[in-house]
Amino acid sequence: MARRHADNRRTAPSDPDMAAALRILRPHLGPALGPLTFSIVAAVAYTLLELAPIWVTLWLVTLTVRAEAAPGDFVAGAVLLAVTIPLCYTLYGLSTEKSHVAAFRMIRSLRLRIAEHLTHLPLGQVTDLSSGASRKLMIDEPEKLELVVAHALPEGVGAVLMWMVVTVWLFATDWLMALATVLLVPVALLAMGLAIRRSVPNMAAFQDANLHMNGVLAEFLRGITAIKVYHRAGPAIARTATAIRDFAQLQSDWGRQFVPLGGTFYALILANITVILPVGLWSLHAGWIDLTEFLLFVILGGNYGAPLMRLFNLFGQMAHISVAVTNIDHVLSSQRQPDTGADLPLRGHEVRFDAVSFGYGEDGDTAALRDVSFTAPGAGMTALIGPSGAGKSTVAALLARFYDPWSGRITIGGQDIAAMGQTQLMETVSFVFQDTFLFRGTIAEALRFARQDASHADLEAAARAARAYDFITALPDGFDTMIGDGSGILSGGERQRLAIARAILKDAPVLVLDEATAFADPDNEAEIQKAISALARGKTVVVVAHRLHTITRADRIIVLDGGRCVAQGRHEELIAQDGLYARMWRDYSATRSARLQTTAPAQEAV
C-alpha cells in the first residue's frame, strides 16, 4: 500500500569513500577477535617458515662456494625443508581459514545489525526496497566485504612481514647491493603513478561510457518487447550497438594511454635481477662483496617485488570494494523511526488527521499531502476518493505509520499515533496488504501468525468468515498444507483470503484497506468481497476506493485532489454539491455501461 517511489532519495555520493569498507566493518570486530588473532599469529609463523628454503639454500650455496659441502649437508637441508614446507603451508592454510572465519563472523554480525536497523526504519522505507535491492543489501554487499578481511589479513600481514624481513636482511648485508635490489621498485611505482595520472582524465570518460552503455543496455532490454512488437529493431539496436562500440573504443583509447607505463609496472617489479647482476659483478670486481654475498642478493633479491605486488593488488581491491557497498551505507545511515513503546489508553477508535502534510522527497516542495484534516468516525466507514496522484494511498500509509508526517498530527482514539508504541499501533490497526507475503510454513502456522494461542476452532471460524475454508480443506493436507513464498500452491485470490482470515483473527479495531490491491484478482472478486465484509464488521474502516458503488453507503467520503482534501460528506451530499465527486460518479456510471464494439459507432457522448 505504500507508494512506490524507489529511487528518488538516493543521492549519489560526491566523493567515493575508499575506506568505507573498513568503516562499516569496524564495529563488528568483537566476535572475530579470536580467529583474527589466530590468523595473524599463523600468518607471522608461516612467513617466517617461508624464509626457511631461502635460508637453507643460502647455507648450502655458501658451503658449495667454500668447497665444504658434503652430501650429508644436502640431505640435512632437504630433511629440514621436508618438515618446514608442509608445516608452512599448513599454517598458511590455517591462517586463511581463520581469517575467513573471522570475516564470516563479522559479516554475520553486520547482517544482524542491518536487520536490527531495518526493523526500526519507517515501514515505507523498507517496502520501498525492491527484492533486488534487498538482495544486494543483505547478500551481495556483505559478501563482498568478506574479501577485505579474509584476504587482506593473511596475505597482507604475510606480504608486509616478508618485505620487511627481506629488506632488513639485504641492507644489513650490503647497502649498495640492497639499493640495487630495490632500485626498480620506486621506478615501477612512479611508472604506475604516472600511468594513472595520464589516464585519469580518460578514466572519467571511460566510466561515463560504461554507465552510458549499461544504461542503454538496460533501456534496450526494458523496451525489447515493444521493439519486437513494433519491429523497430533497426534504430534501437543501432543506438545500443553504437554505445557498445563506443565503450570498446574508449576502453581501447584508455588502454593505449595506460599500458605503456602501467604495464611497465608489472614487468619492472619482477625484473630486479637485471640490476642485481651487473651491480653485483662490479661490486665483486671492486672487492666490496664476496661471492656468497652476491649469491644472497641473487636468491633473496630476485623475488623482492613479489610481496609488494601482492600488497598493491590488495589495496586496489579494497578501494574497489569500498565504492561498491553503497546500499549498506545508505541503509545504516537512515534515520530510525522513534518508538515510544508506550501503551496509551484510547477513547474509542475515531481516526483524526489534523493539518497533516507529507511528501516522499526530502525537499519540502514536493508534498504529496498538504494540510489534510478529516475525522473518520469510530466504528464507521470512511472512504478516500480522488484521481490518481491525489494522495489517497499516502493517507492510508501514514495512518499505518509507514512514514511520519512532515507536520500535523494523526490520532486514534484521541492519542497521537507517534506517541503510541509500535506494538500498540500494530495491535490497533489492521491492513490488507498489496502483496500478501506468506512465510514458509503450514496454513495453520500462517494463520496463527495473527494470534499465537488461537485454537483450531478459531482458525476454522476465521477461515470460514474469510471464505477461505473451502479451498483450504480441498488441499491434500488441509490446514497442515505447507505454503510459502513462491510455492505456487495458492492463487493470488486465495492468498488474499488467507491474509483476510489472518486479519480477522487479529481483530484490530481499525482497518485500513486499498481497494485497488484488495481486489487485485477480478476473477474472485465476489469471494473476496464477502471476506472483506466479514472483516470490516464493527470496525473503524478507512478504505481507498475506486469503484464508487462500493462506498455509496460510507459514513463519510473524503475527496482528495492534488494532495488536498477538497470535499467531504456522504454520497448524496457530495452528489448534490456537483463538484469533483459528482464528476467522478458520472464517469464511473458511464464506464460501467460502456460496451466495446468493432462494427457500429460505439456510443454517444455523455
Added chain:
Amino acid sequence: MVAVTASGRPVQWRRIWLLAGPEQTRMLRAMLFRLMQSFALGLGFAATLWAIRDLADGREITQIWLWQITGLAALSLAGQLGFSFLAVSDAWQASFRVCGTVRLALLDRLLALPLGYHLGRERGDLVNLMSTDVDALGTFLSDGLGRVVQAFGLPLAILVFMAAIDVRLALAMALTIAIGVPVLAQTSHKLSGLGLRRQSQQAETSARVVEFVVGQPVLRAFGRQAEGTARFQGAVDGLYAISVRLVRALVAPVMVFVAILMLGIPVTMLAIAWTLGGLEAGTVLTALILAYAIYAPIINLVSAMEMMRIAEASLLRMDAVFDQPVPAPASPTRSPEGFALSVDDVSFAYDGKTAVLRDLSFEVPERSMVAIVGPSGSGKSTLLNLIAHFWDPDTGTISIGGVPLPELPPGVPMDQISMVSQDVALFSGSVFDNIAIGRHGATRQEVAAAARAAQADGFITALPRGYDTELGESGARLSGGERQRIAIARAILKDAPIVLLDEATAAIDPINERALQEALIALVLDRTLIVVAHKLNTIAAADRIFVLDRGTIVEQGSHTELVAQQGLYARLHARKVEAEGWTLSS
C-alpha cells in the same frame, strides 16, 4: 585466493574463440609476447648463472666480461619491458574488442529470441549478463591468459637450461611440477562442483534472508519482529555455516598443491646429494638457485585458475542465452489474404509438460469481435500471447488471412497485430518517441492525433515538457491508466487490422478509467478484436464469447445465448452482477 563459481557442465570456450574472429591472431600474439617476456627474464637468470658458474670456477673478473654481462642484463631488462608492453597492448586491445563483439552477439541473439522469452524475465539478470559477465570474460582474456603463459614460461626456460647442464637435476626439479599441476587441475574441477553445491545451498538460505526484508510489513503488523529476527538469525547462521565449511574444503587442496610444488626444493637437494661426487660447484649452485626460482611462477596458476572459474561461470550464463533455440523463419513465405484469424487444434505448455492450452480451435472473421473469458489460470492470457506470436504452439497452427504465422514474411505478424496488454512496456525516451514507435516516420501531427483519439492528449500536454517529456526510470512517472492510454495511442497510430486486448484488472480511478474506456472504443472500431475480458459488461456486444476452463473451450456463443445456457459463463456472470451490487460497510 579462494572464491568459487560453479560450472556444472562444459563451457563453450569454442564459441568465444570463434566470436573472437580477427582478434584470434592478436590473442595468440599476446600469448607469444608473454612467453618472450618470460624468456627475457630467463635471459637475466641465464646471465646470472653463467657469471656464478664461472666465478665458482675461479674466473677472473675482467672489464670486458663485466660489460658483456651488463649488456646481457640490459638486454634482458629491455626485452622484458618491450615484450611486456607488446603483450599487454595486444591482450588488452583483443580483450576489449572481443568483449564488444560478444556484447553485440548477445544483443543479436536476444533480439532474435521469441518474445515469450522476454516476458516475465528479470531484466536485471540480462543487464548483468551483458555488463558484468562480459567484463569477467574480458578480465580472463586480458589478464588470466597471460598469467597462465607466465606460469609456465619461465619454469620451462629454467628446465631447458638445467637439462642442458644436467638432465638428472632437471628431472628432479620437474618431478613435483608433474605431480602438482595435475593435482591442481583435478582440484579445480572438484572446486567447481563444490561451488555448484554451495550455490544451491546459498540460494536457499539467501532467499530466507531476503524474506526478512520483504516480510517486514507482515512481521510488524502482527508484532512478530522477534520471530522474524529469530528466523533471520537462523538463515544468517546457515549462511555462515555453509561459508565456513566451504572455505575448509577449498583451502586444503590449494595448500596441498603449493606444498607439493615447493617440496621440489628439498627433492632437488636430495638429487644433488645423490650425484654430488660428479658435479662441478657451478652446477650445484645453478641447481640450488634455479630450484628456488622455478616454483613461484607456477603458484600464480592458482589465481589464474580462479579467474578462469569466474569467467566460466559467466560463460555458462551466456551459453544459456546463446543456446536458446531461435525460431527459424519458414521459406518460402506467403502473404496473407485479408486478416481473418484462425486457431486450429492448438496445444501449448510453457515447460513442455503441463498443458496450459489443449486442442483449441476457433475462427475470428474479419472485423468481428471475440471475447475470451474464464476463471484465473484457464489460459486466457497465454492464448493471446500465442496469437501475438510470442511463442509458437506445441501443436496446431494459428493463421492470419489463411497463412500460418511462421510462414508469414518476417515482420508481417507484428504489422497485422496491435496488442494492448496490462503490462505496458514504456521505454526511456520522450512521450513522442513512445507513441511514434507505432509507425515508422510518424509526424508530430499524426502522433498528436493518435494521442487525442486515445484520450491521452490532455495529460500529455499538462506534463512539464509536453510531448518531449522524458519517460522511464529517471523521467516522469505516469499512472497505470495513463501508461495504458499511451499504449493505445501507439496502437491507434500503428493502425493494425487485428487488435488483441488484455483488459486491465487493477482498479483505477473513475476519471482515468472512463478516458481509458473511450480510448479503447476508438481503437477497436472497424478491426478484428480479440479481447480477454474480466469485466463482463464490456463484452456484452461481442459477436462471439469463448469460455475457457483449464485450457479448453467449454462454452461458446453470444452473451445472451451463454447466459441462457446456465453453465460456467452464467455462473461467472451471476457472480459479477453480485460483486457489482456489493457495498462496503462497517
